[in-house]
Amino acid sequence: MDSAEQAAGERRVKRLLVEPLQQRGLVKPAGMTRVEFDAMLDSLCAKLAYFTEVNLMALEEAMAGMASGKARDRFPIAQRILEEAVKIQPPADDASPLIRAVFAHSLGHDAIAQGWAPELLFELRKVRLWPNSYLILQCRERAEPHVRRLAHLVDQRAAGRGLSGDDEAFIRKREAAMEKCRWISSLGQMSEGAA
Known part of the structure; x- marks a missing residue:
């Protein structure tokens, strides 16, 4: 994956995974600062840039069901998202x-x-x-x-x-x-x- 593909993939992750979860009302996990949360999202976008659109939509749906917190309104942590992501679309070699x-x-x-x-x-x-x-x-x-x-x-x-x-x-x-x-x-x- 070259740098242009990587950048396009990161934008795709933001558009099809991160933003839809935020539009559902999911907010940063408790105990995490805004800077840490933004860094987690940037890292997540970079790691999932290889995902196809349809698989990102499937991952978004799965993650919406795994929201954390008492009110189930907290964004899942990156590790949890990545564990689920590998089940949906493992990265190519x-x-x-x-x-x-x-x-x-x-x-x-x-x-x-x-x-x-x-x-x-x-x-x-x-x-x-x-x-x-x-x-x-x-x-x-x-x-x-x-x-x-x-x-x-x-x-x-x-x-x-x-x-x-x-x-x-x-x-x-x-x-x-x-x-x-x-x-x-x-x-x-x-x-x-x-x-």
């Missing part, structure tokens, strides 16, 4: 700063080099947390038969032996998944370079 950062990190480089990057990407989409040692081990174990099969099939092909359609499809799918991980890694490195 290229829109997630976490996924970009993991693949730009030495951990992501290792996953790509060793062939377990697709499993890492799958888990990151699911948990949306920096991988701990247990998750890394699970990814490696889950990838091991796929890495072995790919190496075997590539050797078979190099030796001139014919492969079945299923085997060829497996190679294409695995190579496409690895290429996607390399692409995400390059996006993360570009983001780091721009910072």
Whole structure:
């Protein structure tokens, strides 16, 4: 997402999520200053800029039902909105700063080099947390038969032996998944370079 798309997305979030909630009468959460509330809304608009219009309208409806306070007239906090947002429209791999950062990190480089990057990407989409040692081990174990099969099939092909359609499809799918991980890694490195 380039800066023009980001700015347009932020305006869309303000128009279809923030303003409708405020028009319903929702006000800043108790205990939060106006400056903190405005900063929360700005951050929320930036983080949800990837959302489509229809999904923003769905999120607005869901958030209206989650208003807080005794009178249920308080704007939900950003964390609550973001948790619900991921259920409605998870960010694409290229829109997630976490996924970009993991693949730009030495951990992501290792996953790509060793062939377990697709499993890492799958888990990151699911948990949306920096991988701990247990998750890394699970990814490696889950990838091991796929890495072995790919190496075997590539050797078979190099030796001139014919492969079945299923085997060829497996190679294409695995190579496409690895290429996607390399692409995400390059996006993360570009983001780091721009910072």
